[in-house]
Amino acid sequence: MSLRQKKLPISALERIDDLCAEFERQWQSNQPPTIESMVADDIDPVERSVLLAELVVLEIDYRRRRGDQPNKHEYLERFPDHSDTLDEAFDDQDKRSRPFAPPTIARLSELFPTLEIIELLGAGGMGAVYKARQQGLDRLVALKVLPEEFAHDVKFALRFTREARTLAKLNHPNIVSVYEFGKAEDTFYFLMEFVDGSTLRDVVSGGQLKPEHALAIVPHLCDALQFAHDKGVIHRDIKPENILMSQDGTVKIADFGLSRILDSDNQATGLTATHQVMGTPRYMAPEQFESTRSVDHRADIYSLGVVFYEMLTGELPIGRFAAPSRKVAIDVRLDEVVLRTLEKEPQRRYQRASQIKSDIQTIGSVTRNDSALAPTMDITNGHATADIDSDSSSANTTASAANLQQQELTARLFLTRRELMDQIKTSLSPLFQGQLFQIFVGILLIGLGAQCWARASEFHRVVCGGIIHVYGILVIAAGIAVCTRIKRIDFTESVDQIRGKLDTVRRVYVKVAPIVGFPWWLMWIPAAVAFGFDAVLVPSSLIPSIVVGVIGTAVSFWLYFRAMRPGRPNAQAWEKQFAGKSLAEASAILREVEQAQIQ
Template sequence: MTMRQQNLPIEALEWIDERCAQFERDWQTGSAPDLQSVLPDDLPTPQREALLAELILLDVDYRRRRGQSPAEQEYLERFPGDGQAVRDAFNISGKPQAAFVPPAIERLGKLFPGLQILELIGAGGMGAVYKARQQGLDRLVALKVLPDEFGNDAKFALRFTREARTLAKLNHPNIVSVYEFGSVDGTFYFLMEYVEGSTLRAAVQSRQLGPEQALAVVPHLCDALQYAHDQGVIHRDIKPENILLGLGGSVKVADFGLARIIGNESASEPLTATHQIMGTPRYMAPEQLEATHSVDHRADIYSLGVVIYEMLTGELPIGRFAAPSAKVKIDVRLDEVVLRTLEKEPQRRYQRASQIKSDVQSITSTAQGGDAPTEIQSPHGAASPSAGDAVNSSGQAMLEQQELAGRLVLTRRQLMQRVATSLRPLFAGQLVQLVFGVGLIALGAYGWTRNTEVPHRLLCGIIVHVYGVAMVIAAAAVCIRIKQIDYSQSPEQISQGLGRVRSLRLFFGPLLGFAWWLLWIPVAVAIGFDEVVVYPNSLVPSLAIGVIGLVGSLGLYWRALRPGNPAAGRWRTKFAGGSLAAAVQTLREIQQAGIR
């Protein structure tokens, strides 16, 4: 039985944790502790294997830091009776590579009876997150469950217990709080603070962050990182997906230390659990990509620089990239700040996240002649304090802007969602029209293909067929126009999209709608009621009434929309439909509120 298949009690894991911590302290004091002296002889086999595997991981790590190259064979010779523990420490057995499938809500409900699981929020390689209600305290929480493949991994359980305790102690307004952690029936979980809002990734992708909002988010991130670094915790996976924007304007960093807990045990190189390649490559510091053993808090500084660059420019700093001010109108002094965070050599970067915050706030609260100033507006539209204003006024304005940034992004998202929701009835109606048009095409084809030798039936079938095609084209055109509206664009561009939808409605509306004054006649013939419809005593009055109705309707329509008619705008709104009118009204409110 391998160590991964063992299931040690928590007391044994805690005991192992204490021994490993002492082993690390001995290394850190300068002495090289002997593995045999730390490993008791009277331990039960499962516990001995778990302790030995973890001690070997630590021993290999610290020896490599001293320039040595410990090999697996060396440990096999030193511990001939513990070959499985040695091989497990060097990650020979590996883990299953099957894709992670989030557990069903019903299963989680049974595992966590104290929680009401509401919905799956998101899932990825590091697990799945669910929105839940903690019934005892009547509060919303986020439940993060890790992949089941860790359930029978004693080494992972040890690392999880050790690291999760540290994460649970992080208490900062810009860090997602961890309320509880543990394992239930082999499922490892975190019970965390629930943040109502969106991720920074969604805001960046939808291009909702202007330079002022992006720079207002930065101090929050710096505060979170500085606090964690002061506690000895490195995030290792700073990226927009792990940054949450709350509805109240809060900015919170999630998944602190999770990359260290989960690690990359399927790596081909025998890296330790502490120094494996962890994180997302596009945001990782060069030393992380190179899998060196000098990864420290400055790796988070580099990842923060990538995030800042992406927030400002919408692009990633890959290869030979331009300075931010070459892509967006910002103070050129910010280039030095961003580029310094992106230095390849850790010693040339900022050494503390608080230094980034200080420089950004200093630049954004003052204006320098000759530079392109970063204009940060207060919530009331006033410009940021000038260099001559009091320092307290500058700081207060910056705090207000920080709080405003998240609210603007999320408020805009919610309002644009209202615009999209207003168009749903129109879209659904067009789908119904499309289906109806297909039916008319089939009816018309049935009418003319079976009666090619009967002139009036042939003609009526063709008319119905062509009308059905027109209905399908009109419905498809409107649906396409609706789907082409990009709600991440400016309100003016969205308004143009709505205008194109309205133009189609006003063009096809009379063409298709008023034609029914006469079209019912060929439809009836195509169905087979021609003996009644074409009878002279009924056909002549029907045609007369139809022509009068069609001409009268078109006349009234033209009078309502003719140039110079003061009521033309109101009539256009009515003819375009209430759904489109609601969308236009909502967008107008957004523009009046000054939300871009």
């Protein structure tokens, strides 16, 4: 067993944790202590060895961050009786420098026999998340496993247990629930609620988020943050990737408190077992870059402001950025809300997430009732006030509740619309892929025709090659015509605009499909010649083939135009039949959107 994995009493672990925290505080204050001064001789030998291992690992890491190159030899001179401890400390440093490789599904199945591991959902430096099924309860769950290197850190084991218990108590509809946590062999894990949906990053990247959707989502995020902050839990890594949107319209924050587990509150430089500053730089509050000792719940409020700005404008507030209302059509009073969350000084920001929600609802209700009544923001005391009498205030409270219900409905309709639009994309995919294959066939036909007429001196081969060459160009043009019109469909537009573009795809496809398909009654003759079967040109074979081909082509076009002739009762039904399954499914789904009155 690794020295740093030895079982110790909780009291011993707490003493080690406290001493390591004090050791780091002094390093961060530019007053680095010696390891010898932290390790007393009168403690239990096993506890002393574990503490020594922890302190050596910390000192090596801090020294390397300052540009030093510590080596094992100098530590052997300082601690000649602890060569095994030093070997393990330096080996641990080497392990940490390696990239995290997510465990295989087979490996996890061995570690968690009660779970059916379905697939890997995502992985990063802080671990990997898998979709799994709890067979006993027959429910889907998310299994998050942390890198095995944490198993070699006795201090981490203590912090994990402390903080995971707190996270498991964060029962809130807008926070991903933690069902279970623990350690399986060398792997720490969380068993969490599985959210069937997508991340906010997917939605923002797809350009499908409108300002009204953002205003419907942010109050739920405020609720989650306020609930956690009241419990003393800070997220410290609020970003679109950690905000999940389920198919029923619920918005949930994931990885709540994970940063606190992976990075002690006492670490001012954000030193972690994977050597990363906790948080994502583009969304981090300024104080997170300076010292995590000064980071409190207001860092989450700043990160929420970055997310809010990005949801409204599609851009990040970097450098000298414009107010949101200068980029999108929103109520200018929202500028004050967004910009106040992005104040560089924590004391100038909102002090509570609930204040953000309150101001958004106030602006929304005032806008709905009387556009002349705008809340006056008082920056000095950190509260928003409105010049409204008591009767108006009561009315606005009722309107605010109604507005929140409207926001929730908007969020659900948005997610339902997005899901249905994704289904339309999926239904059009076979048609698009089929047209790409048609373009590929057209390229082959051009090549076949070219090799037939370019290398031959016989008149009949030149003619047949030319026919195949021209037909190949026609096949390619028809495929491109359909593909380009499918690509022109912007699923963020209104349903009427999408309907119009989908109808255009159908009309083009219905027109070009017969031009490509029906001539094959005759086209096989030059194709056979191009492949070297000149026997088809023998009069006894050629004349009947041409007669049958001409009749077949003519009858096909006659029946087609007769069925599609405007004014015929079943012309529309025939058009749908010719359009094929892909367009029929896309149209059916779009009708669902229209019937639900989702715009």
